[in-house]
Every structure is written in structure tokens, then in C-alpha cells.
Amino acid sequence: MLRVGAHESIAGGVYNAVDSQLDDGGNCGQIFTHSPQVWQDPNIDDDEAEQFRAKSTDNDVGPWVIHSSYLVNLCTPKDGLREKSIDSMQKEVDAAAKLDVPYVNVHLGAHTGAGVDGGLDNAASALDELDVPDGVTVLVESDAGSGTKLGGDFDHLAEVLDRSAQDLEVCLDTAHMFAAGYDLSSPEAVAETLAEFDDVVGFEKLSCVHLNDSKHECGTNKDEHAHVGEGYIGEDGMRAFVNHEAVREVPLVLETPTEDGKSFAWNIQRVKDLRE
Template sequence: MEITIGAHVSISGGMDKAIERQEDIGGNCGQIFAGSPRTWSVSEYEKEEGEKFQEMRDEKGQNPYVIHSTYLVNLATPKDDLFEKSLNCLQSELDAAATLGVEYVVFHPGAHTGSGRDTGVKRIAEGIDELDIPENVTLLLENTAGKGTTLGRSMGELRDMIKHAETPDEKIGVCIDTCHAHAAGYDLVSEEGFQDFLQEIKEDIGLDKIKVLHLNDSKDERGSEKDNHMDIGYGEIGDEGFSNIVNAEEFEDLPIILETPSDKRAGYKENLEHILELRE
């Protein structure tokens, strides 16, 4: 069965350029930013632009697509001004996804910065409930490396965010990032550790809630809480860990997005080809 895999590509020069960049690396799905990832600005898209983007994706067989939210979003914050900025930004990204025909918007839940875990989790749920998630768009919570007061490191924390939200269940999902899971302490390399990881997903979230995989190797040791991505096979997860992931029947239908550094060792094309080599 064909694997659905692509990478995070730039929209510099226009949406058609993103399609071309994806095609150049051999991707058949993809991820983009809807604005600058380190600012609050989100681009506004016209209906015609969205229709053209969808047409080109269909023509090139690149589906689904994901919008990755800006890194500034923090729904766990106790600060009302940052909470409102985060909500407004996420709403703009959700609206952009609807215009562009993009199926998913993924965001990092945020950090409670001292208000406490339970308060932060409930704040995230409150934020989700204030969003108007468009039809045909699903909002995805991404697991985190867990550094400091960051929330979302465990499947249980993600479960609690979803559980406290009153938003219809089908409008919310989860994106699993391998580097983040490894940094948070999950063992993706040994067979036993990986099966434990799958079991925790099943028990705490349910496999049906996992919609997208971010595949990134990790520069640091397991449990480091450091979010330093590496090219596939060059880090601490290595071929053994990624072989477990891409051959798990529980994940076989999920779109895979690469966010590897694409440095001098291996570009996206090489990372993608390496993943295909590991697929049995």
C-alpha cells in the first residue's frame, strides 16, 4: 500500500511554489505555515487562491495538507492578553485552512508558566471551545517535549485537554511528533517500549484521534525534554525506532510529515527516501 508522506514546505513565492517544492522531494501530502511562524501575522487568502491550491494538489496527488500554527500561540497561559492573541491567531489559521481546503491545523498547546498543570489544561480546553472550527477542518493538538511548564508531553495530558473541552469530538484530534515523544521519555526504539507507547495511545486517547505523524529524529537522549530535530537515522531514535513507527499497522493509514532540518547531511528528499526504505 502506498505510504502518504511529505514535508513541511515554504509558501514563499505563492501557494503554487509550495506544491512544486513538495513535488520536487517526492511528497504526496504536506504542511505549511499560513504566515510567519515567529510572528502573529497570518496571511489572508482569497477564495480563488484556495480553489487553485486545491486543484493543483488534486492534480499532483498531494493530499491531505496541514497548517502548522505559529510558535507564539499559548492557550495554557494565565495572561489574558496572550490568551486572546493566541485565540485570534489560531482562528485566523483555521479560517485560512478553510479557504485553502487544508484539512488540519496543528498547534502546540502551550505552557502554564506557573499557574499549574490542571489550571493550564483547563485553560487550553476553554480556548478550544472559544474557537470556531470550520467545517472540513480538524484542530490537532501536538504532543510536546515537556520542557519547563510546557503541557502536552504525555498522552494523558492531551486526553485531559480534549476531555475538558466541550467542542464536538470529531473537530479535535492529535498529531504525534516523534522527536517530542522521545524527548518526553517515550521509548520508540525497543520493541517493548514502542508497544507500551502504542498501548498508552490506545488507552488514553484512542487510535482514532491520531490524525497526523510528524517524523523527526532527535539530537538528544531520551527523556532530555529538548526539542532538537535531526535528519532521519542521524539521531537517537535511529533506523530502529523509525522502522517501528512506519511499519506499525496502527499508523499505516496516517499522513507522515517530515520536519527534519534538511541540513548538509540530508535534504527532505533524502529523508523521505530513507523512510520509504524502512517501510517493509
């Protein structure tokens, strides 16, 4: 069964994300538990959580993913930022347990001078400090790879999974992969890129995909999302990706823009049309 949905707002109550998802035609999705631009704790009361769980179950919407704050930097060598990042992640995995959300998604962050190896060690050890509740899994997301940010190379993902004692899994972002230099613009490129991911990380670790086209060319390290099939990945690449055997059972979450008269609903329908 095709699981496709969007990153929905929780304005007015986290349960409203379920209604928005249904309105957009989705059956899985992603949320922030608070503004991702500030250090803030999730503020979800028991009644809200119960309504979210009930609406999701009653309407067969799931799995859901919580996306961590943009401020979290697991790779940092700075003690203060590291502690804030760990504390923020702990609150996110606890919120996920409260909501019966199986996944919390996080970017590795930037090593800011610690070096690639040092940054990966920092990330793995930070993740090891989390007390992850049963039923919740942390997903490490692929990155566009600009500056000292890690996660742009499949090797980075594999190394963190190997170095951490946590049972981590992976979220691939198609726009980020493309920006980092992994071509997805043709059926042949999709097959080659996903074969490399399987060789380095393994399809068994792939639990979610952020399905986004790219406004910039492959290898530019520029992270700007486009409507599905209308960016540089294009229709042929997106069709090949969503129909690849390794992706068919993986939930697809859209973080596409709302512009040109096209919203999440348009992009969700576009994915459904591309699926064969």
C-alpha cells in the same frame, strides 16, 4: 498507501508548496500560512487558494496540515496572550477552510504558573471559543515537555480532548515523544509506547504524525530534530514506528533538518525505504 511528505515553504505563493512537495517526492505535507515567529494574519488571496487546491487535487497531494504560530499559547493565564492566541487560531482554521486543508496543528503551550490542571482548563476553554469551519479539525500536538509546557504527557492530550467541546484530534511528534520520555528506540519500545498512547488517548484520535528523529537522548526534554534513522531513536526504532499497524494509514510529515547534504527529499526516500 503510504502518505509521507514534508513541511514546505509558501514563499512566492501558497501553491508553490505543492510543487516543492512533488520535487521532494512527497504526497502530503504541512505549511505555515505566515512567519510563525510573529503575530501575523494569513494573507492568501482567492487566486492563490484556487491554485493550491487545484494543484493538490490534480497531483493527489494531501492531506495538508497548517501549523499554527509558535506564539500561540492556549494554556496561558494571561488575558492578552490568550485573546491573541484565540484570534490567531481562528484565522488559521478559516485559512484552512479556504484552502481545503483538513487540519490545523497547535501546541498547547505553557501554563506559566497556572499549574497543570489550570493550564489544561485554559487550553480547552480557549479552543472552545473557536468557530471551526466544517471540514477542518484542530490537532493538538504532543510536546517535548520542557519547563511549564504542557502536552508532553499523553494524559495532557487526553484531558484537553475530554475537557473541550470541540471534536479535537491528535498529532504525535516522534522527536517530542522521545524527548518527553517515551522510548521509541527499539521495536519493543515502540510497541509499548504506542500501546500506552492507545490506552490513554486512543488510536482513533491519531490523525497525523510529525516523523522526526532526535538529536538528544530519551527523556531530556530537548527538542532538536535529526534525520530519520540517524538520531537517538535510530533506524530500528523508526522502522518499527512507520510499520506499526496503527500508523500505517496515518500521514507522516517530516520536519527534519537540511544539513550534512541531506534534505527533505533524502528523508522522504528514507521513510519509503523503511516501510515494509
